[in-house]
Amino acid sequence: MTAALLERTIALIGAIVVAVTACVQLKDDWKASGLDAVITKLLLGLMAFGCVLALLAALNVVGVH
Amino acid sequence: MHAGTATHDTHDASSHIHPPPEGFIAKYVFSLDHKVIGFQYFFTGVFILMIAGSFAELIRIQLVDPNGAIMSHSVYNSMFTMHGTAMVWLVLIPLVTGAIGNFVMPLQIGARDVAFPWLNMISFWIFPVAAVILFSSLLFGSPHAGWTEYPPVSLQDGTAGALWCMAIFVIGISSTMTGLNFMVTIIKMRAPGMTWTRMPLFVWATFATALMNMIATVALSAAVGALFLEHVFNVPFFDPSRGGSAVLFQHMFWFYSHPAVYIFILPAFGIISEVLPTFARKPIFGYKMIAFSSMAIAILGFTVWMHHMFPSGVAPWLQIPFMILTLAIGIPTGIKIFSWIATLWGGRIHYTTSMLYALGFLIAFTFGGITGVILASVPVDLHMHGTYFVVGHFHYVVAGGAVMGFFAAIPYWYPKATGRLMSEKLAKLGFWLFFIGLNGTFLPMHWLGMEGMPRRYASYAYFAKAFPDAVFWNRFETVFSFFMVASVGVMVFNLVWSLKHGKPAGINPWGARTLEWTISSPPPYYNFKHIPEVYDRPYNFDKPLPYGNLDNVVDVYPKFGEIVMPSPVPEPVGAGH
Amino acid sequence: MKSIEMQAVEARYNDVDAVYHETRDLRLLGFVFFLISDCILFSSFIFAYVYLRTSAPTWPPFVDGHQLPWFDTSYAALNSVVLFGSGVTMHYALENWKHLNRQAFYAWLVATIILGLAFLGGQAHEWTGVLQAGVTWPGSTMGASFFTLTGLHGFHVFIGVCYLTILGIQAHKGVYTGSKYFGLTAGTLYWHFVDVIWVALFFLFYLW
Numbered sequence: 001m002t003a004a005l006l007e008r009t010i011a012l013i014g015a016i017v018v019a020v021t022a023c024v025q026l027k028d029d030w031k032a033s034g035l036d037a038v039i040t041k042l043l044l045g046l047m048a049f050g051c052v053l054a055l056l057a058a059l060n061v062v063g064v065h
Numbered sequence: 066m067h068a069g070t071a072t073h074d075t076h077d078a079s080s081h082i083h084p085p086p087e088g089f090i091a092k093y094v095f096s097l098d099h100k101v102i103g104f105q106y107f108f109t110g111v112f113i114l115m116i117a118g119s120f121a122e123l124i125r126i127q128l129v130d131p132n133g134a135i136m137s138h139s140v141y142n143s144m145f146t147m148h149g150t151a152m153v154w155l156v157l158i159p160l161v162t163g164a165i166g167n168f169v170m171p172l173q174i175g176a177r178d179v180a181f182p183w184l185n186m187i188s189f190w191i192f193p194v195a196a197v198i199l200f201s202s203l204l205f206g207s208p209h210a211g212w213t214e215y216p217p218v219s220l221q222d223g224t225a226g227a228l229w230c231m232a233i234f235v236i237g238i239s240s241t242m243t244g245l246n247f248m249v250t251i252i253k254m255r256a257p258g259m260t261w262t263r264m265p266l267f268v269w270a271t272f273a274t275a276l277m278n279m280i281a282t283v284a285l286s287a288a289v290g291a292l293f294l295e296h297v298f299n300v301p302f303f304d305p306s307r308g309g310s311a312v313l314f315q316h317m318f319w320f321y322s323h324p325a326v327y328i329f330i331l332p333a334f335g336i337i338s339e340v341l342p343t344f345a346r347k348p349i350f351g352y353k354m355i356a357f358s359s360m361a362i363a364i365l366g367f368t369v370w371m372h373h374m375f376p377s378g379v380a381p382w383l384q385i386p387f388m389i390l391t392l393a394i395g396i397p398t399g400i401k402i403f404s405w406i407a408t409l410w411g412g413r414i415h416y417t418t419s420m421l422y423a424l425g426f427l428i429a430f431t432f433g434g435i436t437g438v439i440l441a442s443v444p445v446d447l448h449m450h451g452t453y454f455v456v457g458h459f460h461y462v463v464a465g466g467a468v469m470g471f472f473a474a475i476p477y478w479y480p481k482a483t484g485r486l487m488s489e490k491l492a493k494l495g496f497w498l499f500f501i502g503l504n505g506t507f508l509p510m511h512w513l514g515m516e517g518m519p520r521r522y523a524s525y526a527y528f529a530k531a532f533p534d535a536v537f538w539n540r541f542e543t544v545f546s547f548f549m550v551a552s553v554g555v556m557v558f559n560l561v562w563s564l565k566h567g568k569p570a571g572i573n574p575w576g577a578r579t580l581e582w583t584i585s586s587p588p589p590y591y592n593f594k595h596i597p598e599v600y601d602r603p604y605n606f607d608k609p610l611p612y613g614n615l616d617n618v619v620d621v622y623p624k625f626g627e628i629v630m631p632s633p634v635p636e637p638v639g640a641g642h
Numbered sequence: 643m644k645s646i647e648m649q650a651v652e653a654r655y656n657d658v659d660a661v662y663h664e665t666r667d668l669r670l671l672g673f674v675f676f677l678i679s680d681c682i683l684f685s686s687f688i689f690a691y692v693y694l695r696t697s698a699p700t701w702p703p704f705v706d707g708h709q710l711p712w713f714d715t716s717y718a719a720l721n722s723v724v725l726f727g728s729g730v731t732m733h734y735a736l737e738n739w740k741h742l743n744r745q746a747f748y749a750w751l752v753a754t755i756i757l758g759l760a761f762l763g764g765q766a767h768e769w770t771g772v773l774q775a776g777v778t779w780p781g782s783t784m785g786a787s788f789f790t791l792t793g794l795h796g797f798h799v800f801i802g803v804c805y806l807t808i809l810g811i812q813a814h815k816g817v818y819t820g821s822k823y824f825g826l827t828a829g830t831l832y833w834h835f836v837d838v839i840w841v842a843l844f845f846l847f848y849l850w
Contacts, residue, residue, distance in 0.1 A: 007716040014723035021730045025737075035670055036827050039677075040733070043834035047729050050841030053849060054719045054726070063715035063849040180668045245675045253668050283679045287686030294790065299780040302690060308703050308783035313693050317686060 012058040019051035085590055095190075097182035098590055100482070102189050103168030109193055110160040115553065116200075117151035120144045122550060125506075125543040131536055133524040141523035142209040147199075149212025150229065153325065154236045155196050157467055161332035162243055162278065163189065165474050166271045168482060170247065172581035172588065173265045175256025175597045180249040184242050191239040199232035211521055213322070216292060216303035216314050223296075230293035237286040240328075244278025247271055256580070258599035262356070263611075265579045265603055266349065269356040270335025273363035277324040277331075281367070285321035288314060312377050319370035327366040329463060330430075331359055333470025334401060337423050340473050341405055343577040344420040345412030346625065348604040351404035358397030365394045375446045384443045391441035395434065402431055415625055417575075418492035422473035425500045429465025433458055436511065451521075454514025460507045464549075472499065472556070479560070480574050484586040485567030491559040499552035505545025509538040571630050576623035578603040583615050585631035659822065666824045673828050677835045680798075684839055687794065688846060691787035698783060705782045711775050713788075714768070718848045721764035722840060725799075728757035729837040732806075736830045739813075742820050751810050754833065758803045765796050791843055798836050805829055 026044050029037065057063040086092045096102060124144050127136050136144065171179055179185050202208055202225040210219035210226075219226050251272045255264065292314065294300040301307035303314045334355075342349045349355065371379060371387040405427060414420065436458040440446050449455060472495075476487045514520075518528050518535055529535045573582040580597060581588070594616045601611035609621035618632040695701055702710035735750035772788065779789040809829045812818065818826060 004714075004716045007720045011716065011719040011723050014720070014727060018723060018727045018730055022726075022733075025730070025733055035674060036831065039674060039831055040834065043831070043838050044729075044733065046838045046841055047726050047834065050722065050838070050844065051726050053841065053845060054722045057715050057719040057844075057849060063719075065712040065715075181672060184672075241679055245672060245679065248675060249668055249672045253671060279675060279679055280682055283682040284686045287683055287690070291687070291690060291790070294786075300786045300790065301780065301783055302694070302786055307781075308694065308698055309786070310694060310697060313690055316693070317690060320686075 008058040008060070011054055015051045015055035015058060019048050019055065022048040022051065083591075095186055097178070097186055099167045099171050099178050099182065099185060100588065100590075100592075102185050103164050103166075104482070105189050106159050106163035106167060106192065109196070110156050110164055111557065113151055113155045113196055114160075115557075117148050117156055118550065118553060120148035120151070122546060124148065125546045127523065128525070128539045129543050131524060131526040131529040131539075136523065138523040139209065142211075142521070143203070143207035145521055146208045146211050146214070147203070150199060150208070150233075151196075152463075153212055153329075154233060155192070155199065157329045157463065158236075158240060158278075158325070159192055160471055161329060161467060162240070162247075162271070162274055163192070165336065165471065165478070166243075166247060166274070166332055169474075169478060169581065170268055170271045171250065171254075172481075172584070172592060173268050173579050174251065174254060174259060175580050175593060175599065176250065176254040177592045177596075179246050180254060181246050184246050188239045188242045188246070191235055195232045195236035195239065198228055198235060202226075202228035202232070213318060214292070215318075216295065216311055217305075219292070220296060220304075227293055227296040230289040230296060233289045234286050234293065237282045237289070240278045240282045241286075244275040244280075244282065247275035248279060251275070256597050256599050262353065263599055263602050264356075266338035266352065266355055266359075267332070267335035267579075269359050270331045270338070273359040274328050274331045277328050277363050277366060281321045281324035281328075284317060285325075288317035288321065291317065312374070312379065315374050315377055316370070319373045320367070323370040323373065324363075324366040326459075326462070327362055329467040330470075331362065333426070333430075333467045333473075334359065336470045336474045336477070337405060337426055338401075339577070339579065340419045340423045340477055341408045342604050342606070343477075343575050344415045344417055344423070344625075345409050346415075346576075346606050347408055347412035348606060349404070350407035350410075351400070352602060352604065354400050355404050358400045361397040362394060365390065365397070369394055372441060372446070375443050376450045388441055388443050392438060395438050395441075398434055402427065402434075417476070418487075418489060418496055419473045419477040421493065421496045421500075422469050425496065426466060426469045426473065429461055429469060429500075429503060433461025433463075433465055437462065449514055451519055452514035453510040453518045453520055456520050457507045457510030457514060460510070461503075464507070465503050469499070469503075472496070475556070475560075477575070478581075479563070480567075480570030481581055481586050481588070483564060483567070484570055485563050486570050486574060487559050487563040487567055491555055491562070495552045495555040495559065498548045498555065502545050502548025502550075502552060505548065506542045509542055513538055569628065569630075571628040572617060572619060573623050573629060574626065576625040576627065578606070578610060578623065580612065582623065583610070583612060583617060583619050585617065662822055666822075669824055670827070673831065677831065680835070681839075684791070684794065684842070687787070687791050688842065691791060691846065694783040694787060702777075702784050703782050705776065708776070710777050710782060710784055713848050714771065715848045717764075717768060717771075718844060721761055721768065722844050724757050724764060725761045725837055725840050728754045728761065729834055731757060732830050732833045736826055739818070739823055739826055740820075744813075747813070748810065751806060751813075755803055755806050755810075758799055758806070758833075762796060762799055762803070765792065765799075768792075788847060792847070795836070795839055795843055798839070802829075802833050802836050805832065 022044050026041060026048065029041060032041075053062070086096065086098070093101060123136065124141070127134050127141055133141065167179070167185065171177070205224040205228060206222065208214055208219065208222045208225045208229040210222065214226065214229060222229070251268060291300070291302045295302055295304065301309040303309045303311050305311060338349055338355055369387060369391045371383060372391045375384055436454070440449060440455065440458055476492050480486050513535060516532050516535070518525055518532075525535060525539070570586045572584070572586060575582070580603075583597065584593060595614045597615050598613040599611060600613065601608070603611070610619065610623065616633060618634055620627070620629060700709065702712060704710075731750050732754040735747050735754060738746040738750060769789070769792075777785045777788065779785050806829055809825055812825060
């Protein structure tokens with residue numbers, strides 16, 4: 001197993017875990033109000049999106065040069 | 066008729082009065098009081114104004130002789146660089162935002178201080194540090210490439226260039242923090258009943274300025290930060306031979322520096338919006354349009370930066386939209402000018418010094434604005450970029466606009482700050498010296514520029530061969546520039562003299578209607594013992610003062626020139642705090 | 643035995659402080675504005691990178707006749723997941739504090755700090771790899787933009803790690819209560835912000 005393959009595997013698993021957790025937290029906090037809650041929801045959402053990007057990178061769908 | 070007899074206390078946190086500061090250091094050096102910090106900005110800014118102004122005088126003396134009268138070309142380059150840099154970052158912005166904004170804005174919204182007083186103090190103390198860093202660059206050869214310090218030329222400045230970058234970065238932190246502080250203050254700490262459309266127009270202006278300060282200054286920090294990295298670590302952002310781009314610096318620099326000019330002028334607009342109704346005894350015309358256009362200028366100001374770069378080789382398809390947007394930004398400004406003229410129309414005008422400066426502002430700024438609209442046109446700008454036409458334009462809007470606005474604010478709020486009126490005679494002398502000096506110095510620059518006289522040249526002998534009149538006009542300008550020097554001298558003398566000999570001012574010598582004129586002069590360190598309530602805008606001179614819960618018994622129809630000493634509202638029996 | 647929720651409600655009920663809530667409002671808005679201005683800082687350097695990259699004749703650029711190599715996407719994906727994971731752990735830490743589970747709070751906070759340090763370690767490793775591949779800070783616009791932006795971001799992560807450590811110490815000292823914990827909120831927002839900036843940088847340097 002090459003280093004790159006190992007990295008991508010761990011990244012894939014990690015990305016799925018983190019993305020799912022972030023989405024669950026987002027769903028739980030959806031109704032919260034207040035400036036800090038709004039910002040938290042926005043940033044959690046963007047983080048989940050980042051995990052999706054990392055997932056796609058791990059699968060070699062994006063980031064292939 | 067008197068107002069302000071209710072003394073119920075609002076028990077919100079902003080009414081919590083802290084114990085007074087003790088000791089010289091806490092009271093005057095590291096003060097957290099926005100009024101003291103405003104003074105500190107004022108002294109430092111005026112001091113640096115005199116230094117930067119002296120550099121300007123050296124420039125003017127140099128230009129008396131077409132071959133250059135007194136300086137080598139290198140020293141001349143250093144003079145206009147330091148004059149511009151110091152004036153933009155160490156005089157104009159600190160004076161209009163840090164000095165006037167700090168002192169006046171919290172009083173006008175009925176607050177006891179800004180949102181983050183400690184941050185305010187730090188913002189101030191960074192300012193002299195930045196000044197020291199900038200002027201120390203003179204010891205290392207000085208920067209030479211103009212206040213815009215474009216690479217690759219500016220990269221030849223070595224250590225001095227790196228110090229220039231450091232100074233600008235440091236003052237940028239101060240501006241950003243002040244912008245943030247003012248925005249939170251205005252959003253969150255207005256007195257009960259003061260909705261957005263009941264705020265004084267100076268507060269609207271400060272809000273729009275703070276927005277720009279907070280957003281744009283960071284872009285400048287990035288630009289000078291990148292330039293610093295290139296100076297010190299050879300990082301190739303702007304070096305074309307290694308893939309960098311000199312035009313990139315211009316984009317990054319002007320993305321800040323165009324909003325910067327609106328940062329200079331919007332507080333001045335706010336000051337004019339306060340001075341005109343007070344001395345015309347008429348409501349401001351078009352309050353909502355003036356407030357709206359302040360915000361429009363703040364936002365549109367971010368979209369026009371490329372008009373400083375028309376000759377830099379950017380694509381023509383980019384130049385056109387920027388030209389259109391630059392023309393468009395003249396519209397909200399024009400709305401304000403017409404609103405101010407309409408405010409004066411039919412009013413009973415009192416020709417105090419502040420009013421004279423405001424009238425002079427209307428003339429000079431409008432003229433400067435018109436030459437700006439002329440320059441907005443790409444074919445015209447391609448001809449006049451880098452000539453004295455541009456120098457004439459921006460000095461009219463900056464010296465004739467921002468500085469005159471600042472000078473209008475001084476005799477207006479000096480009585481509030483010190484409890485004494487300035488000498489009206491000296492102040493009027495100062496005005497006429499300044500106004501005549503301004504026009505004498507900067508008007509001829511327009512036709513010299515149209516004839517092609519280049520700016521930033523230590524000698525213009527070549528140009529003078531084709532246009533011999535240039536020598537006469539340059540000497541003419543130099544003579545009149547000394548009028549402005551005299552004016553500043555008179556003003557500084559007046560500031561000091563009036564502290565001892567000025568007439569006592571009382572609460573409201575001008576009969577103005579904003580909240581700062583309901584408390585004593587100078588205000589107590591806590592500003593308001595009871596946070597006032599606001600029922601309407603402050604500009605309706607035919608109605609009673611729209612406030613409740615005032616600290617002092619005040620006239621509900623305040624009159625111009627009437628000296629009323631503060632007379633506190635009696636506490637009801639058993640009232641505690 | 644009162645439930646966690648009831649204890650939290652009681653803590654808030656008994657801990658009413660009008661002055662605190664007023665200033666918390668101010669501090670929160672000020673902190674959010676600070677994050678916005680920090681965003682502009684990164685955006686300016688990102689603008690410079692995009693400008694340099696789109697105006698270069700080739701990308702990666704040529705240095706001394708050789709074309710520089712692309713960055714290692716798979717490694718960066720792993721490191722990114724580490725950082726995003728730390729964002730989730732920080733969120734859990736704050737949630738536990740709000741529900742008065744102090745032990746869980748400390749555990750999640752420590753996990754966040756460890757993941758943050760792991761990210762920094764990963765960045766250090768990435769940097770040595772990039773330097774060895776010939777992409778240097780002064781050598782090319784690729785190195786200039788990469789090291790400046792990731793360096794600025796790494797600096798922010800480092801400050802974040804220090805900040806979270808200080809928060810942990812303060813919490814241990816009893817500075818924060820069940821209803822007064824603005825420092826923890828600010829720290830969490832800052833950490834999420836640093837995370838999201840990395841999303842942008844990951845895309846710009848590794849996926850584009």
